[in-house]
Amino acid sequence: MLLTELAKSCRALSCRVEENAPMAHFTSFKIGGPADLLVTAPDAKAAGEVLALCRERELPVLFLGNGTNMLVSDEGVRGVVLRLAGDTTAELACRDGVISCxxxxxxxxxxxxxxxxGLAGLEFAYGIPGTVGGAVFMNAGAYGGQIADVLCSARALYPDGSVREVALPEMKLGYRRSVFMEEKAVVVSAVVRLTPDDPQAVTARMEEFLRRRREKQPLEYPSAGSFFKRPEGYFAGALIEESGLKGFTVGGAQVSEKHAGFVINRGGATCADVRSLASRVQEKVLRDHGVELEPEVRFIG
Ligand SMILES: Cc1cc2nc3c(=O)[nH]c(=O)nc-3n(C[C@H](O)[C@H](O)[C@H](O)COP(=O)(O)OP(=O)(O)OC[C@H]3O[C@@H](n4cnc5c(N)ncnc54)[C@H](O)[C@@H]3O)c2cc1C
Known part of the structure; x- marks a missing residue:
């Protein structure tokens, strides 16, 4: 009843609403049971209003970007999964290399x-399959670059309903970490500053990074990218490979043969398969190398 009434209010705010939405359809791992309510807000204002409605009803809210760094439980998500529409034709304006998105x-x-x-600085990010908000929240990075290198500020919605412009130093961006994780804030927009460069040179660097991804990563299978964070002084993939776990399989989940840092869904993998595989990998790597692997992927539900 509560959810049906909420769904109606969300539709009145021009949100798209889906009941019992299978999260497997909204995550790159293709894993996850149903979300009670999946609400896609057309803009930040509507998202703020949906959050307020959920707050009044004391309903839990999970914010979803493009679902490329998530492992959602087989039981799904209770309450509301909220996301911002990813309008690919959004008008982006650039002034002196500064873009608000x-x-x-x-x-x-x-x-x-x-x-x-003809702007340089984001080449490293070409091929990271998430949203701008997800990249800020995770401080996404690759090939020696990270979003923190180009970010100026972000606008965020807070659980108490306030909206704040947050400057870069306040975001406390670290390795796959941001202050938004502790504050449970939703990033609604971001401003980046890039550097003028020859468009051909920018294109060449982007294509090179993409080529390296295709060569090294099992992009033909559903996954959430690198499953574990890079432990200081090591590479997770190398430790896993040295432990003889390439190809190690639990149900439909497998340590990729191509890149041991990736856990892939070979078909029909459940969240339970992935979690069981991940803990066995963690145990073996700890036993063999004395290194604790910490998941980079966010476990939901
Ligand atoms: C093939 C593949 C390759 C990848 N390569 C890389 C890589 O090179 N480098 C890298 O860093 N990552 C990589 N990833 C992981 C992933 O793409 C990034 O972490 C990305 O930034 C996640 O963005 P998303 O929009 O998909 O977030 P989601 O997966 O939807 O969400 C991830 C977390 O961010 C939160 N979140 C998302 N959007 C917001 C928002 N607007 N406000 C507040 N919280 C939010 C969610 O609640 C969740 O906790 C890869 C993934 C895949 C599948």
Missing amino acids: PAGLPLKVLCRFARDN
Whole structure:
């Protein structure tokens, strides 16, 4: 009843609402049971209003970007899963290399916009399959770059309903870490500052990073990217490989043969398969190397 009434209020705010939405359809791992209510807000204002409605009803809210760094439980998610529409045709404006972008925008759209405007700085991010908001929340990075290198500020919605412009130093961005994790804030937009460069040179660097991804990563299978964080002084993939776990399988989940840092869904993997595989990998690596592997992927539910 509570959810039916909430669904109606969300629709009145021009949100798209889906009841019992299978999270497997909304995550790159293709794993996860149903979300009671999946609400796609057209913009930050509507998202703020949905959050307020959930707060009044004391309903839990999970914020979803593009679902590329998540492992959702087989039981699904109770309450509301909220996301911002990822309008790929959003009007992006650039002034002196400074671009303001909505959080729901796919990162690759921002990368292409930068490239087409002869701006350097986001090449590392080309090929990271998330949204701009997800990249800020996770401080996404690759090939020696990270979003923190180009970010100026972000606008965030807080659980108490306030909206704040947050400057870079306040975001406490670290390795796959941001202050938004502790504050449970939703990033609704971000401002990046890029550097003018020859468009051909920018394109060449992007293509090179993409080539390396295709060569090294099992992109033909559903996954959530690197499953574990890089432990200081090591590479998770190398430790897992040295422990003889390449190809190690539990149900439909497998340590990729191509890149041991990736856990892939070979078909029909459940969250329970992945969790069981991940803990066995952690145990063996700890036994063999004395290193504790910490998941980078966010466990939901
Ligand atoms: C093939 C593959 C390759 C990858 N390569 C890389 C890589 O090179 N480097 C890298 O860093 N990551 C990589 N990833 C992981 C992932 O793409 C990044 O972490 C990305 O930033 C997640 O963005 P998302 O929008 O998909 O977030 P989601 O997976 O939807 O969410 C991840 C977390 O962020 C939160 N979140 C999402 N959006 C917001 C928001 N607007 N406000 C507040 N919280 C939010 C969610 O609640 C969740 O806790 C890869 C993943 C895949 C599948």
